[in-house]
Amino acid sequence: xxxxxxxxxxxxxxxxxxxxxFIGLFNQTVxxxxxxxxxxxxxxxxxxxxxxxxxxxxxxINWGKTDTYPTSFGLQDPEFTQYRISxxxxxxxxxxxxxxITYPKTGLTYSNIxxxxxxxxxxxxxxxxxxxxxxxxxxxxxxxxxxxTVTPIITVTITETHASNPLTASVxxxxxGFPLSNATISYCxxxxxxxxxxxxxxxxxxxxxxxxxxxxxxxxxxxVASDESYVLIAYxxxxxxxxxxxxxxxxxxxxxxxxxxxxxxxxxVILAHSYDVxxxxxxxxxxxxxxxxxxxxxxxxxxxxxxxxxxGKIGKVNYGNGQxxxxxxxxxxxxxxxxxxxxxxxxxxxxxxxWGMSTxxxxxxxxxxxxxxxxxxxxxxxxxxxxxxYQAKLALWSFKGYSVVG
Amino acid sequence: xxxxxxxxxxxxxxxxxxxxxxxxxxxxxxxxVSPLNLRRLALTTLQxxxxxxxxxxxxxxxxxxxxWASLQIALSASLPPNxxxxxxxxxxxxxxxxxxxxxxxSNARDLGVGxxxxxxxxxxxNVSFSSTPQKIGESGGGSTLYILNCSDANGWWITGYTAQxxxxxxxxxxxxxxxxxxxxxxxxxxxxxxxxxxxxxxPYEKVASAVLINTFGETVPIPSGYYLTQGAQDSYAKYCxxxxxxxxxxxxxxxxxxxxxxxxxxxxxxxxGSQNGWGxxxxxxxxxxxxxxxxxxxxxQAYAYGNSQTGSPGVVYLSSVAKYxxxxxxxxxxxxxxxxxxLSTSILGTYHLSVSTYIFDQTGNWIAxxxxxxxxxxxxxxxxxxxTPDVRLTAVGLLSDYxxxxxxxEYTAAGTSRLVVLQLGQVGGA
Numbered sequence: 001x002x003x004x005x006x007x008x009x010x011x012x013x014x015x016x017x018x019x020x021x022f023i024g025l026f027n028q029t030v031x032x033x034x035x036x037x038x039x040x041x042x043x044x045x046x047x048x049x050x051x052x053x054x055x056x057x058x059x060x061i062n063w064g065k066t067d068t069y070p071t072s073f074g075l076q077d078p079e080f081t082q083y084r085i086s087x088x089x090x091x092x093x094x095x096x097x098x099x100x101i102t103y104p105k106t107g108l109t110y111s112n113i114x115x116x117x118x119x120x121x122x123x124x125x126x127x128x129x130x131x132x133x134x135x136x137x138x139x140x141x142x143x144x145x146x147x148x149t150v151t152p153i154i155t156v157t158i159t160e161t162h163a164s165n166p167l168t169a170s171v172x173x174x175x176x177g178f179p180l181s182n183a184t185i186s187y188c189x190x191x192x193x194x195x196x197x198x199x200x201x202x203x204x205x206x207x208x209x210x211x212x213x214x215x216x217x218x219x220x221x222x223x224v225a226s227d228e229s230y231v232l233i234a235y236x237x238x239x240x241x242x243x244x245x246x247x248x249x250x251x252x253x254x255x256x257x258x259x260x261x262x263x264x265x266x267x268x269v270i271l272a273h274s275y276d277v278x279x280x281x282x283x284x285x286x287x288x289x290x291x292x293x294x295x296x297x298x299x300x301x302x303x304x305x306x307x308x309x310x311x312g313k314i315g316k317v318n319y320g321n322g323q324x325x326x327x328x329x330x331x332x333x334x335x336x337x338x339x340x341x342x343x344x345x346x347x348x349x350x351x352x353x354x355w356g357m358s359t360x361x362x363x364x365x366x367x368x369x370x371x372x373x374x375x376x377x378x379x380x381x382x383x384x385x386x387x388x389x390y391q392a393k394l395a396l397w398s399f400k401g402y403s404v405v406g
Numbered sequence: 407x408x409x410x411x412x413x414x415x416x417x418x419x420x421x422x423x424x425x426x427x428x429x430x431x432x433x434x435x436x437x438x439v440s441p442l443n444l445r446r447l448a449l450t451t452l453q454x455x456x457x458x459x460x461x462x463x464x465x466x467x468x469x470x471x472x473x474w475a476s477l478q479i480a481l482s483a484s485l486p487p488n489x490x491x492x493x494x495x496x497x498x499x500x501x502x503x504x505x506x507x508x509x510x511x512s513n514a515r516d517l518g519v520g521x522x523x524x525x526x527x528x529x530x531x532n533v534s535f536s537s538t539p540q541k542i543g544e545s546g547g548g549s550t551l552y553i554l555n556c557s558d559a560n561g562w563w564i565t566g567y568t569a570q571x572x573x574x575x576x577x578x579x580x581x582x583x584x585x586x587x588x589x590x591x592x593x594x595x596x597x598x599x600x601x602x603x604x605x606x607x608x609p610y611e612k613v614a615s616a617v618l619i620n621t622f623g624e625t626v627p628i629p630s631g632y633y634l635t636q637g638a639q640d641s642y643a644k645y646c647x648x649x650x651x652x653x654x655x656x657x658x659x660x661x662x663x664x665x666x667x668x669x670x671x672x673x674x675x676x677x678x679g680s681q682n683g684w685g686x687x688x689x690x691x692x693x694x695x696x697x698x699x700x701x702x703x704x705x706x707q708a709y710a711y712g713n714s715q716t717g718s719p720g721v722v723y724l725s726s727v728a729k730y731x732x733x734x735x736x737x738x739x740x741x742x743x744x745x746x747x748x749l750s751t752s753i754l755g756t757y758h759l760s761v762s763t764y765i766f767d768q769t770g771n772w773i774a775x776x777x778x779x780x781x782x783x784x785x786x787x788x789x790x791x792x793x794t795p796d797v798r799l800t801a802v803g804l805l806s807d808y809x810x811x812x813x814x815x816e817y818t819a820a821g822t823s824r825l826v827v828l829q830l831g832q833v834g835g836a
Contacts, residue, residue, distance in 0.1 A: 007409050011409035018416070022420050029424075039440050040439060043441065046440070047446065082453055083453055154483065176484060176486050178482035180479060239460045240459075303570055310684065310685070314685070334566075334567075375440075379442070380442065
């Protein structure tokens with residue numbers, strides 16, 4: 001009797017222990033399967049959300065060219081179908097990478113995309129779409145987080161190889177995984193001319209060169225002294241792939257003109273004295289400027305679009321109280337590059353601002369930061385932004401959190 | 407003891423079940439859990455390569471053509487380094503074998519652990535053409551259309567556009583109706599043209615009886631040399647007179663797309679130090695005498711300096727003729743516009759002109775848009791509208807005046823479609 005009781009107790013104990021153990025093991029397997037399904041779902045959502053963003057213009061459809069907030073979020077160019085993205089909607093995305101700047105004279109903070117000295121895109125937060133608003137418009141707030149990165153496929157790198165007479169520059173054209181051999185490169189060369197007056201004068205030259213098998217080409221310019229400021233802008237294209245690069249040399253980076261977007265609807269840009277933004281130290285001189293606008297035509301050549309005096313293309317800015325900023329009106333909604341030559345105390349230089357994100361191949365990173373996220377899925381599309389080839393990558397994650405039990 | 411043995415047997419059975427379940431329930435690799443959507447990447451890559459129809463053009467080229475190599479370079483450059491591809495082109499056939507392979511190119515021996523593909527149908531440039539336009543002046547060998555696209559001149563009253571952009575749009579609209587369409591790329595070529603010299607080697611180019619469209623708005627490009635020196639009199643009003651003479655001499659039709667015709671002259675090199683009073687350099691204001699001088703030249707009157715006149719009748723409406731031909735040619739500008747530079751009806755008698763086509767209905771004594779023909783030779787299209795220009799009105803005006811016919815046809819030739827398949831694979835990683 002006693003033996004039967006012991007047998008009973010041992011068997012029940014072992015059985016219960018085994019059941020607990022197996023429940024745990026099976027639970028882990030089930031958890032694994034659930035996580036697998038959730039990750040699959042997240043990958044599917046990532047692809048869908050990226051398509052939603054890229055294949056819808058949002059509402060109103062031309063919100064990129066206005067100062068209003070959209071009531072539906074999308075980046076497609078309303079004048080096209082498929083994966084063609086509005087260069088103006090991209091401009092209105094609040095960048096997550098650049099350090100925002102504040103301009104006391106407007107009292108506004110500006111989203112900052114700066115690609116080296118002289119290449120600025122500064123959009124006021126009041127006109128830029130922030131991440132929080134975008135998640136609400138996409139219907140994913142509090143459930144999913146994302147980061148959208150739009151980067152150019154073609155990289156055009158310009159390097160100065162000889163400083164003067166002739167000024168020589170090397171242009172290298174690369175894709176994501178291969179040089180763009182035999183690409184056609186059209187360029188715009190703009191030089192600040194020596195002048196007696198305050199207003200900077202400039203001369204421009206346009207031309208076309210061809211890359212070799214390594215994707216490289218050389219261009220040279222006569223009558224350029226080593227102490228003269230210039231900018232060289234180059235568009236490379238081959239079989240539908242178009243990329244852009246630029247290189248500036250300036251004689252003064254101490255005082256310069258900073259272009260700040262004021263209104264997309266009015267195409268108005270504020271030109272500010274750099275000291276008002278960067279607080280550069282002891283008092284400095286006023287900066288005189290002379291602006292022009294260059295656009296890429298359908299035959300892939302660059303053309304200068306003259307600006308009337310009434311646009312505010314010529315003027316002077318100073319810093320401090322009682323010194324108003326200058327206003328400049330961009331003459332067109334065709335994407336192009338605003339080129340502002342400046343001069344102060346016999347030092348001069350050039351700053352550029354894209355009008356339409358693609359014209360200077362600026363990248364955009366919009367959304368939340370990727371740090372401390374547990375499982376991130378990505379999806380990629382090749383897109384065209386005003387004819388310039390870009391790659392759009394969406395990184396997506398869930399706020400639910402997945403941890404394996406056991 | 408038996409119960410313990412039974413329990414052990416149960417445990418063995420459950421262990422066996424768990425082992426079997428665990429064998430099948432393996433967590434896949436990250437690539438399989440959240441795979442890159444290669445199908446979409448392939449499709450968007452094909453769309454990018456065909457963004458300006460380059461790929462569609464290339465896939466119909468002969469196999470040995472160099473553009474195939476360019477296409478492969480572009481394809482390799484557009485894909486990330488860890489993506490391998492197989493790019494194939496097939497001819498779509500209507501009977502027998504449906505897809506006939508034309509060419510295939512790849513950058514790897516195999517496509518890695520997983521691949522996906524997208525297809526893209528391209529059509530040759532002549533597959534969707536359903537109407538054949540009659541060429542203007544066909545009976546006389548065909549007319550030539552010259553569009554001023556001078557890189558060394560600036561425009562005025564074309565706010566928001568460049569002359570080059572307008573020239574491109576006009577070429578797309580009008581080139582099917584002319585035997586030859588030639589872009590006048592600089593003022594030097596314009597000078598040659600004014601001297602009656604052909605500027606291309608095209609056998610179809612004919613200087614006589616051509617149509618010249620000035621895309622520079624109220625500005626007209628001026629060539630260096632003879633025209634700059636001889637035309638400088640009276641702030642270049644004399645140049646406008648010489649232009650009028652050439653229009654009469656060569657029986658041209660001169661088209662002014664917007665504003666007050668010939669109000670400025672421009673040459674960014676020769677006149678680089680001059681500005682038009684509004685900050686645009688390379689331009690000189692002729693003022694209202696420009697139009698008067700042009701019309702005197704067209705009428706073969708002696709040169710005399712004097713003002714011309716335009717009016718602002720306000721809102722004007724497309725004429726019934728323009729509306730009809732707007733439908734016929736499928737070009738649809740707005741049916742009304744604002745005219746601030748309409749020409750006076752008085753020029754008809756003074757310069758022996760007659761209106762061959764009204765683009766806008768006449769309003770009082772003002773004609774906002776019309777084609778004027780001289781009693782002798784030469785014609786003049788003027789659209790005295792407020793800026794910004796709408797080149798569709800110029801196209802409708804010219805086509806309404808020349809009335810080339812459209813021969814509808816259905817194109818059913820074989821071999822006009824090709825299927826492009828891009829298969830992508832991922833290499834490296836888990």
